[in-house]
Amino acid sequence: xxxxxxxxxxxxxxxxxxxxxxxxxxxxxxxxxxxxxxxxxxxxxxxxxxxxxxxxxxxxxxxxxxxxxxxxxxxxxxxxxxxxxxxxxxxxxxxxxxxxxxxxxxxxxxxxxxxxxxxxxxxxxxxxxxxxxxxxxxxxxxxxxxxxxxxxxxxxxxxxxxxxxxxxxxxxxxxxxxxxxxxxxxxxxxxxxxxxxxxxxxxxxxxxxxxxxxxxxxxxxxxxxxxxxxxxxxxxxxxxxxxxxxxxxxxxxxxxxxxxxxxxxxxxxxxxxxxxxxxxxxxxxxxx
Amino acid sequence: xxxxxxxxxxxxxxxxxxxxxxxxxxxxxxxxxxxxxxxxxxxxxxxxxxxxxxxxxxxxxxxxxxxxxxxxxxxxxxxxxxxxxxxxxxxxxxxxxxxxxxxxxxxxxxxxxxxxxxxxxxxxxxxxxxxxxxxxxxxxxxxxxxxxxxxxxxxxxxxxxxxxxxxxxxxxxxxxxxxxxxxxxxxxxxxxxxxxxxxxxxxxxxxxxxxxxxxxxxxxxxxxxxxxxxxxxxxxxxxxxxxxxxxxxxxxxxxxxxxxxxxxxxxxxxxxxxxxxxxxxxxxxxxx
Numbered sequence: 001x002x003x004x005x006x007x008x009x010x011x012x013x014x015x016x017x018x019x020x021x022x023x024x025x026x027x028x029x030x031x032x033x034x035x036x037x038x039x040x041x042x043x044x045x046x047x048x049x050x051x052x053x054x055x056x057x058x059x060x061x062x063x064x065x066x067x068x069x070x071x072x073x074x075x076x077x078x079x080x081x082x083x084x085x086x087x088x089x090x091x092x093x094x095x096x097x098x099x100x101x102x103x104x105x106x107x108x109x110x111x112x113x114x115x116x117x118x119x120x121x122x123x124x125x126x127x128x129x130x131x132x133x134x135x136x137x138x139x140x141x142x143x144x145x146x147x148x149x150x151x152x153x154x155x156x157x158x159x160x161x162x163x164x165x166x167x168x169x170x171x172x173x174x175x176x177x178x179x180x181x182x183x184x185x186x187x188x189x190x191x192x193x194x195x196x197x198x199x200x201x202x203x204x205x206x207x208x209x210x211x212x213x214x215x216x217x218x219x220x221x222x223x224x225x226x227x228x229x230x231x232x233x234x235x236x237x238x239x240x241x242x243x244x245x246x247x248x249x250x251x252x253x254x255x256x257x258x259x260x261x262x263x264x265x266x267x268x269x270x271x272x273x274x275x276x277x278x279x280x281x282x283x284x285x286x287x288x
Numbered sequence: 289x290x291x292x293x294x295x296x297x298x299x300x301x302x303x304x305x306x307x308x309x310x311x312x313x314x315x316x317x318x319x320x321x322x323x324x325x326x327x328x329x330x331x332x333x334x335x336x337x338x339x340x341x342x343x344x345x346x347x348x349x350x351x352x353x354x355x356x357x358x359x360x361x362x363x364x365x366x367x368x369x370x371x372x373x374x375x376x377x378x379x380x381x382x383x384x385x386x387x388x389x390x391x392x393x394x395x396x397x398x399x400x401x402x403x404x405x406x407x408x409x410x411x412x413x414x415x416x417x418x419x420x421x422x423x424x425x426x427x428x429x430x431x432x433x434x435x436x437x438x439x440x441x442x443x444x445x446x447x448x449x450x451x452x453x454x455x456x457x458x459x460x461x462x463x464x465x466x467x468x469x470x471x472x473x474x475x476x477x478x479x480x481x482x483x484x485x486x487x488x489x490x491x492x493x494x495x496x497x498x499x500x501x502x503x504x505x506x507x508x509x510x511x512x513x514x515x516x517x518x519x520x521x522x523x524x525x526x527x528x529x530x531x532x533x534x535x536x537x538x539x540x541x542x543x544x545x546x547x548x549x550x551x552x553x554x555x556x557x558x559x560x561x562x563x564x565x566x567x568x569x570x571x572x573x574x575x576x
Binding site: 102104113120122129134187188239242247275278 | 418421422537563567570574
């Protein structure tokens, strides 16, 4: 989710230009993502491995500024293992085996074993496990949701949290900028407001109402269900955004990296999705 | 697994007495555990909640000596949620929903959310997540293995890693004491030896061969399969033992607590089982 910056009279032109840059790069990025997601496993898995690679690099770099040496090899190996496990869990392969739990179990043994034989640094061990749960563990759900309920309908399922997350982002930005008064989490993200947060929820709901109306044959949800779903997804998107802000503030950085001009690092783009996509997957398997 | 202590000439009598104490308390403890495990969910779930309660207390106390404030409420709530999810995952309830993954997802959101609204202490957050994965997440597998493949045969399945772990413990202790020369992990656990480690593997194999011969109708495994299983379980038991030693050394304590006279804390007793029981469960679901 983007940071809300108060427009200053001298910076209006520059900010409009950077807003246009953001929009162009964002639209191109979005198109590439949708192409990869639409194409299925052949493109999704390499794309996710690429995203894993870049985001692990960003995490390692950020935490190194606080003297915490995350293990790049541990996070990459664990992440690929988790992706593999997620693919194996798909209905068309072996859904009856809890592959992701097995991967997590091996990752835990790996982490403790690595700590044992490399100086017994428990602090690093704890940060490595946290980093694993934060990104590599979550990325696997992108595959699972893309194939829920199946390979053709999954693209629609996956688009629900993506649209709701983007709507939250944009709604919170504009409502917060025009109506924002009360600070939401001043120590972590000083520009966020309660009004913006509510604007994000409303925007997510409106976008999902419009979207599900367009595809009403596919998702026969009532407005009540959509409201609860929007509320949960939008709040989780905001939690993801604040979580990443908290991590960046801890590490003393403004952006997680330099991935896309005007958008900061890849984690700045994914911060909400790595929480909302798993949540959508959980809601789907519980209620359908 | 027990610490191997070199017998000294002056301490032989005391050490024989403490060995007898250890044995008596160990046997009584074992009998209670087997009773609870045999009785099924009605006794297992309260027993595991009690074990969770005591072991979380030990973790909180140990880490507090290094200035790390683990959140007792977070670990207890997460642990009970994970136990509940494990019970729901049983074949007789709703095995098609990945309840444990959902619990973990909620635990992660809970941990990040709690950190956000209580001072953004990322170090504590990382240690809390590590502590969660180390004990509460693992305890749930005790229920799952007890009911694999079903409620009546599960008691036999569960006894496999328990017997192999105890055999590893005892085999490593006696072989290490009589033949131990080469140090296994001198910085973490100075009394452990390579010879003891091998003795533990051999003991686990011999005990499993004997046990599966006794119950040959139930587990038709060949000696080759048993050897691989013993090797994996025994090595994992030793990893669990060393992991707990590493944590105790980090926190500057000799025992994890004072749960059973002569046996130290509850984590001193569970250190290997919290790794071998999940591993056995994974091996069973993959290969059967």
